[in-house]
Amino acid sequence: MSAGIDLENVCCDFGTFRAVDNANVSIKPGEFFSFLGPSGCGKTTILRMVSGFIEPTEGVIRIGGEDVRGKRPNQRPTALIFQNLALFPLMPIWENITFGLEVRGVDKATRRRRAEELLQLVDLHGAADKMVSQLSGGQKQRVAIARALAVEPQVMLLDEPLSALDLKLRQHMRAELRAIQQRTGVTFIYITHDQGEALAMSDRVGVMSQGRIQQIADPREIYNNPVNGFVASFVGENNIFKGEVQQVADGMASFATPQGTFRARLGDLAGRDGKLYVRPEHTLISATAAAENSVPVTISDISFEGNFISVHAVSDSGAVLSAELRNDGSATMPEKGAKAYMSFDPARAAILPDANVRS
Amino acid sequence: MQDLLRRYGPGLTLIMALMVAFWLLMLVIIPNMTLFEQSFRPYLPVTEVGGPRDTYSFNNYLKVFDGSIERSFLGFTFTIPVHVLTFWLTIWYSMVVTVMCFLLAYPLAYYMAKIVNPRSLPTLILLLFIPLWVSEVLRAFAWWIILAFRGPLNWLLLNLGLIEDPIRWTNMGYTGVVIGLVYTYVLFMLFPIYNAIQSLDTNQIEAAEDLGAPWWKIHWRIVLPHSKPGIASGSVMVFMLSAGSLLVPSILGSTTSQWFTQTINQWFNDALDWNTASAYAFLLLLLCTLFVSLAMWVFRVKLSDIAK
Ligand SMILES: Nc1ncnc2c1ncn2[C@@H]1O[C@H](COP(=O)(O)OP(=O)(O)O)[C@@H](O)[C@H]1O
Numbered sequence: 001m002s003a004g005i006d007l008e009n010v011c012c013d014f015g016t017f018r019a020v021d022n023a024n025v026s027i028k029p030g031e032f033f034s035f036l037g038p039s040g041c042g043k044t045t046i047l048r049m050v051s052g053f054i055e056p057t058e059g060v061i062r063i064g065g066e067d068v069r070g071k072r073p074n075q076r077p078t079a080l081i082f083q084n085l086a087l088f089p090l091m092p093i094w095e096n097i098t099f100g101l102e103v104r105g106v107d108k109a110t111r112r113r114r115a116e117e118l119l120q121l122v123d124l125h126g127a128a129d130k131m132v133s134q135l136s137g138g139q140k141q142r143v144a145i146a147r148a149l150a151v152e153p154q155v156m157l158l159d160e161p162l163s164a165l166d167l168k169l170r171q172h173m174r175a176e177l178r179a180i181q182q183r184t185g186v187t188f189i190y191i192t193h194d195q196g197e198a199l200a201m202s203d204r205v206g207v208m209s210q211g212r213i214q215q216i217a218d219p220r221e222i223y224n225n226p227v228n229g230f231v232a233s234f235v236g237e238n239n240i241f242k243g244e245v246q247q248v249a250d251g252m253a254s255f256a257t258p259q260g261t262f263r264a265r266l267g268d269l270a271g272r273d274g275k276l277y278v279r280p281e282h283t284l285i286s287a288t289a290a291a292e293n294s295v296p297v298t299i300s301d302i303s304f305e306g307n308f309i310s311v312h313a314v315s316d317s318g319a320v321l322s323a324e325l326r327n328d329g330s331a332t333m334p335e336k337g338a339k340a341y342m343s344f345d346p347a348r349a350a351i352l353p354d355a356n357v358r359s
Numbered sequence: 360m361q362d363l364l365r366r367y368g369p370g371l372t373l374i375m376a377l378m379v380a381f382w383l384l385m386l387v388i389i390p391n392m393t394l395f396e397q398s399f400r401p402y403l404p405v406t407e408v409g410g411p412r413d414t415y416s417f418n419n420y421l422k423v424f425d426g427s428i429e430r431s432f433l434g435f436t437f438t439i440p441v442h443v444l445t446f447w448l449t450i451w452y453s454m455v456v457t458v459m460c461f462l463l464a465y466p467l468a469y470y471m472a473k474i475v476n477p478r479s480l481p482t483l484i485l486l487l488f489i490p491l492w493v494s495e496v497l498r499a500f501a502w503w504i505i506l507a508f509r510g511p512l513n514w515l516l517l518n519l520g521l522i523e524d525p526i527r528w529t530n531m532g533y534t535g536v537v538i539g540l541v542y543t544y545v546l547f548m549l550f551p552i553y554n555a556i557q558s559l560d561t562n563q564i565e566a567a568e569d570l571g572a573p574w575w576k577i578h579w580r581i582v583l584p585h586s587k588p589g590i591a592s593g594s595v596m597v598f599m600l601s602a603g604s605l606l607v608p609s610i611l612g613s614t615t616s617q618w619f620t621q622t623i624n625q626w627f628n629d630a631l632d633w634n635t636a637s638a639y640a641f642l643l644l645l646l647c648t649l650f651v652s653l654a655m656w657v658f659r660v661k662l663s664d665i666a667k
């Protein structure tokens with residue numbers, strides 16, 4: 001069983017401070033949806049509104065189509081996994097996992113059996129009688145997941161659950177979480193400030209900044225077609241040019257910058273100023289000038305990253321640019337200090353407004 | 360010790376250590392040892408002290424079994440030595456005081472630790488502390504006034520229509536004593552519990568609620584177990600202080616309420632028999648300690664929990 005979640009014009013104020021501003025999103029049953037954004041942008045607040053610990057100041061939250069205003073967390077079909085997990089240190093693992101069943105009056109033998117099943121599911125056999133303090137970080141993580149799954153929630157809410165783990169374990173748990181989600185079919189709302197995590201795991205991502213949802217789309221779309229500069233910068237690297245839009249034709253515009261006039265896709269500026277964004281991996285280096293969108297530069301630094309080579313350069317007008325070359329043997333390695341040209345395909349570059357924030 | 364040495368140098372550290380040793384030795388250990396030794400010797404005229412009759416025995420301790428009276432309880436009639444009865448009543452009502460302190464302190468501690476706005480907490484704590492600045496005697500007398508036959512409490516209850524005739528609070532067995540002791544010692548219960556609850560991660564309470572637990576289940580399974588060390592140390596303090604209190608039972612006691620400390624006091628001041636008084640005092644200490652240990656064993660509290 002899984003339910004969809006709808007947020008309609010949801011706002012949340014703390015005193016005069018608006019932590020979440022007019023959030024609208026419709027999350028489908030069984031979807032893995034992530035909220036991605038920097039610390040303090042209101043992600044946890046959204047999650048706490050869905051789970052029922054905070055009531056929205058304005059707007060409606062629907063779970064499975066039903067308005068949940070006024071329902072306490074213990075009356076909602078959601079299970080929240082806390083940022084610090086909040087396992088119960090005085091109970092053995094199996095009681096932790098089945099605490100939700102205990103409060104529902106399930107008898108001890110059934111609970112014990114269910115705990116074993118869930119431990120099986122999260123790959124933690126034989127830990128039932130251990131105490132929380134005896135487990136490692138990754139194992140605690142699994143216990144927290146099992147405890148949430150035990151109550152058979154229709155929606156799982158996860159608040160940066162992997163942030164306390166080391167890199168290797170984090171990558172392993174990503175796959176694990178995704179697998180558990182697919183096995184159980186429960187709707188997951190996942191919160192993270194780690195763009196790699198959000199892009200790798202999610203069906204769709206909502207990127208947030210300063211309480212506002214900037215863009216909701218699938219990971220490819222977010223990365224390839226960010227709607228504004230904030231999204232473009234938060235989910236990857238960019239070469240950024242400041243300038244002014246000149247002529248517009250067929251969604252392409254010419255853009256005058258101190259480094260020259262470039263052609264690029266024109267985003268939805270809506271009358272606002274914009275900047276030109278192009279990713280380093282779409283930036284090419286050549287010894288001679290390209291036909292268009294070409295900047296003369298001096299190579300300032302080359303760093304070898306293994307699977308790719310990162311080249312940093314300074315344009316004649318002082319702008320710092322970078323390009324990433326795939327280390328597939330075909331690229332000709334530029335020399336440090338050499339003169340070269342950096343160029344990019346107009347279809348791969350976009351002129352975008354800055355973030356959507358309150359003025 | 361290392362810390363002290365580093366901070367104050369050897370000279371000052373030595374002086375401080377000597378002062379602590381002096382305090383312990385002269386003001387705690389020696390007087391108590393003297394009384395302890397006295398408690399095994401008979402009460403004799405000065406001329407006979409050190410004479411042939413001045414020998415060690417348990418006679419002083421055995422005096423608690425003198426002078427039986429008849430009592431009936433739950434339909435059973437039995438005879439019991441007066442002082443033993445006083446002792447049991449002291450223990451029993453100290454327990455009542457402890458339980459009442461817990462019932463008052465736990466909700467307040469939870470409120471202070473988890474519900475109240477942190478900004479108004481200092482004010483709240485100040486309000487709780489102000490009564491402590493007034494001397495214990497005055498506070499006991501204040502209760503004596505409140506509980507008086509024509510006092511404010513009876514006036515209030517009469518006017519609210521809750522009672523028809525004024526109640527002789529201070530003449531109802533141990534009622535006055537219990538009220539006075541609860542009032543005097545409730546803060547010794549409040550602060551350990553407050554500290555314990557405060558150290559509980561609020562996320563655990565929320566996690567329990569999120570998993571569907573009703574409020575009482577959250578307290579029973581999460582908050583109470585977590586605050587057990589605080590409850591234990593608060594209970595031990597309140598119990599020991601109540602059982603050992605002389606002032607409150609003297610002021611708020613009725614004709615039918617005898618506290619064991621009053622019995623000890625009678626031996627000291629009325630009979631001038633310091634030997635028996637010492638014996639009774641050590642008996643109280645010993646039996647209270649045993650009782651507390653028993654209670655800790657029953658509730659599975661470890662000594663190290665309390666020391667935290
Ligand atoms: N209970 C609260 N009272 C006041 N301000 C709060 C409260 N909770 C969160 N905030 C503020 O709301 C903003 C968003 O917080 P949060 O949702 O926790 O961010 P995130 O989880 O994205 O890091 C922050 O600026 C934070 O300071």
Ligand SMILES: [Mg+2]
Pocket residue numbers: 040043044159
């Ligand atoms: Mg957060």
